[in-house]
Each structure stands twice: as structure tokens, then as C-alpha cells.
Amino acid sequence: MSPSSRGAHEDVTAYALGVLDEEDHQAFESHLMSCEECQAELRELSEVPGLLDAVRRDRSTSLTGPLDDDRTPL
Amino acid sequence: MLPVPRHLDSRFESAETDDDVLVEVLYQEFGPSLLRHVRKATGNDLQWAEDVVQETILRAWRNAGRLHREPGLLWAWLLTVARRIVIDGRRKRGARPQEVEPADADAVSVPDASEQALETMIVTDALRDLSEEHREVIEHTYLRDRTISEAAEILGIPPGTVKSRLYYGIRALRRILKERGVAS
Numbered sequence: 001m002s003p004s005s006r007g008a009h010e011d012v013t014a015y016a017l018g019v020l021d022e023e024d025h026q027a028f029e030s031h032l033m034s035c036e037e038c039q040a041e042l043r044e045l046s047e048v049p050g051l052l053d054a055v056r057r058d059r060s061t062s063l064t065g066p067l068d069d070d071r072t073p074l
Numbered sequence: 075m076l077p078v079p080r081h082l083d084s085r086f087e088s089a090e091t092d093d094d095v096l097v098e099v100l101y102q103e104f105g106p107s108l109l110r111h112v113r114k115a116t117g118n119d120l121q122w123a124e125d126v127v128q129e130t131i132l133r134a135w136r137n138a139g140r141l142h143r144e145p146g147l148l149w150a151w152l153l154t155v156a157r158r159i160v161i162d163g164r165r166k167r168g169a170r171p172q173e174v175e176p177a178d179a180d181a182v183s184v185p186d187a188s189e190q191a192l193e194t195m196i197v198t199d200a201l202r203d204l205s206e207e208h209r210e211v212i213e214h215t216y217l218r219d220r221t222i223s224e225a226a227e228i229l230g231i232p233p234g235t236v237k238s239r240l241y242y243g244i245r246a247l248r249r250i251l252k253e254r255g256v257a258s
């Protein structure tokens with residue numbers, strides 16, 4: 001994946017969420033250094049995971065627990 | 075909504091030459107905000123959250139040479155690192171039977187409980203308003219502590235597709251949250 005491809009830019013979201021696989025995580029961080037577009041996007045996205053944690057917190061208190069793979073919780 | 079005042083810019087520049095100063099500045103300026111964010115992710119487990127913050131700052135120190143000194147980016151970097159540490163920790167905890175300690179209402183002081191409840195409701199509704207494809211990838215990655223490749227395997231779609239859907243899904247989510255006043 002070349003640093004200038006759309007794919008590299010797209011990783012900004014997964015990076016912000018912290019869910020990139022290690023290799024991609026490292027690669028994206030290098031890309032981020034030189035990509036102002038991604039830097040701007042990352043700043044914009046930085047509050048989204050915290051907001052999603054609100055849903056996680058809610059589920060962790062539910063009786064069935066947060067991680068029941070057989071169900072579609074939403 | 076970045077908790078970084080403008081006046082810090084000069085301090086970060088001056089910290090550029092000295093890693094120890096940088097760590098000190100990181101702790102002072104980001105420690106409390108980071109702890110607040112991490113606590114949300116650890117379900118208010120303060121001890122765990124403090125460990126995560128410490129590990130995050132430690133990693134920042136190790137990476138001092140390649141860190142972004144611009145406060146907004148530095149903050150984003152710290153959040154991402156902290157998130158990965160929390161996710162790792164939760165996966166390890168999840169792998170063994172977990173003792174669930176009932177939260178002590180006094181020890182875990184949540185000053186803005188009703189605000190949090192409202193936020194939870196709005197975000198839950200926003201997720202419901204997304205397309206199935208978008209909701210699904212958010213659910214199977216971040217909300218289940220899974221990496222892209224793990225989610226791809228479970229969903230039976232290529233990792234690139236997971237990334238792409240996540241990219242557009244999170245954008246759609248952010249747009250909705252913005253409209254409803256919970257994202258800036």
C-alpha cells in the first residue's frame with residue numbers, strides 16, 4: 001500500500017479507534033507524519049471513540065454482558 | 075473538543091530539546107484529561123485507568139523523537155495509544171473469568187451522571203440510524219475490542235472493506251452526533 005494511496009488515508013479512522021493491526025498501525029503512524037490531510041482528520045475524529053465508550057459503558061452494566069457474539073446487540 | 079490551550083504551543087516547542095521536560099509537560103497538561111477519557115473506557119476502574127495513563131506517557135517518552143509536537147496531534151496520538159492499551163488489557167481480562175466488582179457509588183463519583191446517560195442514549199440512537207453495513211463494522215471492531223483483521227475474518231469480508239466501511243461509517247456517525255449536539 002503506497003503512502004499516497006486512498007487506502008493509507010482511510011486508515012486514519014481505524015487508527016483513531018486504535019483497532020489497526022500492529023503492522024498497519026506502525027505504517028499509518030509513519031504516513032501520518034507527512035500527511036497533513038490525515039493529521040487534520042485525526043484531530044477531527046479524536047472525540048468519536050470517547051463518545052462510543054458511552055455505549056460500551058451502558059452495555060457493560062447490562063445483565064447479558066457486553067460481549068455475546070451470537071447476538072446482534074444494536 | 076481538544077483540551078489543549080493555545081498558549082501551550084510555545085512550551086511544546088521549548089520541550090523539543092529535552093525529553094524529560096516533555097514527559098513532565100505531558101503529565102501536567104494531558105494527564106488529567108487523559109485519565110478522564112481512559113476512565114470512560116475502563117468502566118470507571120480508576121486503578122486500571124491510572125496504569126493506562128502511566129503506560130501511555132511512558133510510550134510517549136520512548137517515542138519522543140518521533141512525536142508530533144503540535145498539541146492537537148499529540149493529544150490524538152496519546153488517545154490512540156491509550157485506547158490500544160485499554161483494548162489489550164480488556165482482551166487479556168476477557169480471556170479469563172472476570173470478577174465483577176459492583177461499583178461503589180461513593181468511590182466512583184460520577185458528577186455528571188445524567189449528562190452521561192443522555193450521551194449514551196444519543197450515541198445509541200445515532201448508531202441505530204446508521205446503515206447496517208456501517209453499524210456492523212463499528213460494532214465488530216471498536217465496540218468488541220477487535221482489530222481490523224479479526225473483524226474481517228468474523229464478518230467474512232476483506233480487511234480493506236472493513237476499513238473502508240469504518241471510514242465512512244464513523245464519518246456518518248460523527249455527522250449525526252454533530253447534528254444532535256454531542257460532537258463538535
Ligand SMILES: [Zn+2]
Nearest residue numbers: 009035037038
Ligand atoms: Zn493521509
